[in-house]
Amino acid sequence: MKWLMCMLSVLGLWLLLFWSLDPWVIGTGVFFALIVGGLLGEIYPDGIAKALDPRRWFFLLVFLPYFLWYCMRANVDVALRVIHPDVPIRPGIVKVRTTLAGEMSRTFLANCITLTPGTLTVDIDGQDFYIHWLNIDTDDEARRTAEICGRFEPLLRRIFE
Amino acid sequence: MPDIAYWLIGVGLAFDLFGCIGLVRLPDVYNRAQAATKCVTLGTCVMLAGVAVAAFGESGGAIWPMGIKAIICAVFILLTSPVAAHAICRGAYLSGVPLWPGSVEDAFGPRAQDIRNEQAAAQTQRAEHEETQAS
Structure with missing residues (x-):
């Protein structure tokens, strides 16, 4: 099942990139999908049946603009710090704990943290995240967690868990 | 339609520029990786969005494949650049690169x-x- 899903997604991507239904294109696409699927089907994520639930897609559609908004704000923030004459930063590595348990959701949370306001995931150890923060503005553990993970956790839980 | 595309490409270029300035001005590997991932990722994605708008805005659909490729590239950059930044920072820390002395x-x-x-x-x-x- 996993192998088949991997082959189908590779084939879909191939057809999108070529944007034609020429028999030659489809033939080579199937050929390479078989090779790639055979080699990498093993590491394809488990529980792909979850993706058929329309509610997950709805929350994904809600999540995207929400995420892009924070991404935008992050960029403006970092850009302002960079062109400020004094470069006002207070960097450091902090440790926060997430409530998400799933492998997929934690991966995406880590990626979202990296792409938003001055935070970069250095390592994940179970549910502990080590975050490099460009501008540490509070010493309070709870507020840090809320500021770094709290924004995305509820939506990511609905999408991936 | 072309106006929107040019604006998007311009904004993307501006963000890329800030990313590069950050790369020069910020102190250590970790801070520089921050500028390199955030600004450059979003800047490039916005530029690719501009390309997609230009391609889909063209009548006839002759250059649609270009727009689709631009969108797929944007998705791949969004998925891979944070992973790369994470790997660089983790590797740098494990091999002993010190944090900037001003780190708190x-x-x-x-x-x-x-x-x-x-x-x-x-x-x-x-x-x-x-x-x-x-x-």
């Missing part, structure tokens, strides 16, 4: 030591294994 906190130290010990243990184990096989 370092919670990763103990965990990094654990990982280094684990790696060293695995290496000696492998060396012993090879030795026994050779003899």
Whole structure:
């Protein structure tokens, strides 16, 4: 099942990139999908049946603009710090704990943290995240967690868990 | 339609420029990786969005494939660049690159030591294994 899903997604991507239904294109696409699927089907994520639930897609559609908004704000923030004459930063590595348990959701949370306001995931150890923060503005553990993970956790839980 | 595309490409270029300035002005590897991931990722994605708008705005659909490629590239950059930044920072820390002296906190130290010990243990184990096989 996993192998088949991997082959189908590779084939879909191939057809999108070529944007034609020429028999030659489809033939080579199937050929390479078989090779790639055979080699990498093993590491394809488990529980792909979850993706058929329309509610997950709805929350994904809600999540995207929400995420892009924070991404935008992050960029403006970092850009302002960079062109400020004094470069006002207070960097450091902090440790926060997430409530998400799933492998997929934690991966995406880590990626979202990296792409938003001055935070970069250095390592994940179970549910502990080590975050490099460009501008540490509070010493309070709870507020840090809320500021770094709290924004995305509820939506990511609905999408991936 | 072309106006929107040009605006998007311009904004993307501006963000890329800020990313590069950050790369020069910020102090250490970790801070520089921040500028390199955030600004450059979003800047490039916005530029690709501009390309997609230009392609889909063209009548007839002759250059649609270009727009689709631009969107797929944007998705791939969004998925891979944070992973790359994470790998660079983790590798830099584990190989002993110090944080900037002005850093206010370092919670990763103990965990990094654990990982280094684990790696060293695995290496000696492998060396012993090879030795026994050779003899």
